[in-house]
Amino acid sequence: MNASTDRIEKQVLLKAPRERVWRALSEADSFGTWFGVRFDGPFVEGERLTGKITPTQVDDEIAAMQAPYEGTPFEWIVERIEPMRSIAFRWHPFGIDKTVDYSHEPMTLIVFELRDAPEGILLTVTESGFDKLPPERRAKAFPANEGGWVHQMKLIEKYLARH
């Protein structure tokens, strides 16, 4: 396993109280509102849910991108809940092709962690387990890449810009 290709990390400063951030992450309805998904049940540790993609109401452009995938069901496992501090899920990353059966593939682990920051909450999201994905899916699924391919591509881009 290679740390740079297996894992993605993103951080965002949320100017909101911890309780509010926690609700947005731990309540299935709230989570679905910003993520663009409707879940068929609440988030309970160890439970497996089905989510369905629902285009966001907030942004026309993103909604247009999501529209072709509307209603696509996907699997979502609530891996761990540490109230007010951390919540973890498993899924098949961006497994939104209706013609593909993802169920036999390994799932990636998504962890949200809340930390106090001077102006609110610093939220860290990590997604890991990409090294275990089949190569074809990997190219598709490596999102938000700080590591791995984006890093390589940035390198190439830099070279290209110089040339």
Add this chain to the structure above:
Amino acid sequence: MRKPRTPDFRKTAPMFAALGDATRLRLIAALCAGGALSIAQLTAGTAITRQAVTKHLEVLADAGLVHDTRQGRERLWELQPSRIDEARRSLDTIAAQWDQALRRLKAFVET
């Protein structure tokens, strides 16, 4: 109907497979820096054989990432930048998904 501006992943996946190798990435980096290069130039200072490099270049060529040109008796290899742009665009699209999700979360909790 609005067409989503998502790249064709079926088309780009073989490209990423071709890039999934340290030697081939090194070749790409060398070609990025050096323009059209000969096999001799690409193997200079490495332990890798000309035959092996040729094989790797052919894999990259099949994926549409590089192409060769004849210059006299020499075969020179260079990048096919448009395919790399396409690969980068597809990655950018994927990368944007988490960024977008977090932006939506930010808007959601801050209002």
